Amino acid sequence: MRGARADGWLVLTILVAALAGLPIAAILFSAPSGGMEALSHLAGSVLPRYAGNTLLLMILAGGLALVTGTGCAWLVSAADFPGRRILSWALVLPLTVPAYIAAYIYADLLDFTGPVQSGLRMVTSLQAGEYWFPQIRSLTGGAFVLGIVLYPYVYLLARAAFAAQSQAQFKAARSLGSSPGQAFVRVAVPAARPAIAGGLALVLMEVLADFGVAQYFAIPTFSTGIFRSWLLMGDKQAALKLAAMMLVFVIVLIALEASTRRGRSDSRDGLSGGNDGPLIALSPMGKAWAAFACTLPVLLGFVIPAAHLLWLSFSDVALQAAGDLGTYASGSLWLGLATSITCLLTALVLAFAKARSHSGVVRVAIRFATLGYALPGALLAVGLLAPLGAVDVGITRFARDNLGYGGGLLLTGTSVILIYALSVRFLTVAYNSIDGGLSKIPPSLDAAARSLGATPSRVLTRIYVPLLRPSLVGAAALVFIDTVRELPATLILRPFNLETLATRTYRLASDERLVEASIPALILLAAGLLPVLLLNRIAKS
Numbered sequence: 001m002r003g004a005r006a007d008g009w010l011v012l013t014i015l016v017a018a019l020a021g022l023p024i025a026a027i028l029f030s031a032p033s034g035g036m037e038a039l040s041h042l043a044g045s046v047l048p049r050y051a052g053n054t055l056l057l058m059i060l061a062g063g064l065a066l067v068t069g070t071g072c073a074w075l076v077s078a079a080d081f082p083g084r085r086i087l088s089w090a091l092v093l094p095l096t097v098p099a100y101i102a103a104y105i106y107a108d109l110l111d112f113t114g115p116v117q118s119g120l121r122m123v124t125s126l127q128a129g130e131y132w133f134p135q136i137r138s139l140t141g142g143a144f145v146l147g148i149v150l151y152p153y154v155y156l157l158a159r160a161a162f163a164a165q166s167q168a169q170f171k172a173a174r175s176l177g178s179s180p181g182q183a184f185v186r187v188a189v190p191a192a193r194p195a196i197a198g199g200l201a202l203v204l205m206e207v208l209a210d211f212g213v214a215q216y217f218a219i220p221t222f223s224t225g226i227f228r229s230w231l232l233m234g235d236k237q238a239a240l241k242l243a244a245m246m247l248v249f250v251i252v253l254i255a256l257e258a259s260t261r262r263g264r265s266d267s268r269d270g271l272s273g274g275n276d277g278p279l280i281a282l283s284p285m286g287k288a289w290a291a292f293a294c295t296l297p298v299l300l301g302f303v304i305p306a307a308h309l310l311w312l313s314f315s316d317v318a319l320q321a322a323g324d325l326g327t328y329a330s331g332s333l334w335l336g337l338a339t340s341i342t343c344l345l346t347a348l349v350l351a352f353a354k355a356r357s358h359s360g361v362v363r364v365a366i367r368f369a370t371l372g373y374a375l376p377g378a379l380l381a382v383g384l385l386a387p388l389g390a391v392d393v394g395i396t397r398f399a400r401d402n403l404g405y406g407g408g409l410l411l412t413g414t415s416v417i418l419i420y421a422l423s424v425r426f427l428t429v430a431y432n433s434i435d436g437g438l439s440k441i442p443p444s445l446d447a448a449a450r451s452l453g454a455t456p457s458r459v460l461t462r463i464y465v466p467l468l469r470p471s472l473v474g475a476a477a478l479v480f481i482d483t484v485r486e487l488p489a490t491l492i493l494r495p496f497n498l499e500t501l502a503t504r505t506y507r508l509a510s511d512e513r514l515v516e517a518s519i520p521a522l523i524l525l526a527a528g529l530l531p532v533l534l535l536n537r538i539a540k541s
Helices: 001-019 022-030 036-044 047-078 084-090 101-110 115-124 140-152 151-166 167-175 180-209 212-216 223-231 238-258 284-311 318-356 359-368 379-403 415-438 443-451 456-485 486-492 501-512 514-526 527-540
Strands: none
Touching: 001 022, 001 359, 001 415, 022 101, 022 115, 022 238, 022 379, 036 047, 047 084, 047 140, 047 180, 047 223, 047 238, 047 284, 047 379, 047 456, 084 140, 084 284, 084 379, 101 115, 101 140, 101 212, 101 284, 101 501, 101 514, 140 180, 140 212, 140 284, 151 167, 151 180, 167 379, 212 223, 212 501, 223 238, 223 284, 223 379, 223 486, 238 284, 238 379, 284 359, 318 359, 318 415, 318 456, 359 379, 359 415, 379 415, 379 443, 379 486, 415 456, 415 486, 501 514
């Protein structure tokens, strides 16, 4: 009987993994079509530009996030300066700002007609062409925006690693004549390398997946190329080939992230956990510089975007545009709830399969099924549209010939495919939360209930659901918020009659109507506070 149950869990897990892996399989299957001629055409036209810009954007944004996140994590872990306690959690806040919203705000602030350059011309009496000002709508501008809102991934993991390191190692290096900077580079950073590399891998995944910043700043990348090829030019084969090349980047980043898990800091007490005070004794000027260095990323990544949105939202134009807010909010609400429920049910299946079956195949299938979070939304969209479009044509033809159906395609252009794609994308979030909660429930409770005659369904509803309630609520909230903020997959796959807060903000900002977009953008920013504060709490624990 136990073997039958195990086989059942195995079948369910493999089915989920197959559905989650469908976009990848479709891209890999379609990539060789068209032969070398199609590939050489791409290589001679748009491919070098897409690949070069994507790689350069990852290097610049990743470098900014690496330096900012690691430096701030070290300062709050090893030094004492005014505002340190507040800044230790405030440094996480830029994650609440979607990168595409930050791009709209900085473009509005720093463009030629924006308040910064207008004020500069007023103060200096200079005219156009008489001064130089950095161009925000550029690749370097996009890298700045992405780096300044994504550095908390590096900061969180680096801070946890530094806090777990032994003070003895650092003090030994200092006693041997190393300066604080040398001890940091030679001792602290190597010990925290796996955590820092893991945070950097997450940043690079987000940069690779970005669509909003690259589209708004006119930076040709793989994401914008896929969107342009599929929707604007109708060239599905080119979009699939670009998705296949983008998949290579994803695989490399997944391998990098997985490799970071093999190393951990070998430590006993935290850098700031001893009774001897901070490791670095800063002068008054040093404390001022440390406070400034940790305050600047918070200002650039959170305070300025939030304050500018709040200021815009009080204008008459923004308040008038908010009259239709209920329509877009209801679209986001419906889509978020549907995706959350789908992810919860699927994650429960995977978590129970892991707990009930000891098969290695189940664990491999679960790992494959939860790769979706690393897949960019544009890649998922074209990977699903290709196979499901063909299936949809067959189903519709059968319904028309045999059942008298007279409508259009049954799946394509509906919310079903969109919910499917978003569920694949965010299944990892729900699974990690539920699996963590399930691992804390002693198996003896299940065994005791079954020995008293309780059916599996009764065990599930009377024991597991109450004990898993915090994990279920947390997973649902995280998936809901991620779904509401998702842009590229929603833009490509949404039905014509579905508009969300994210797509509404994108369309208004793309038309240079940022004032009208300020209130929905502010709602999206506020929605990001819950997962970010939860992430900060987990990292501290």
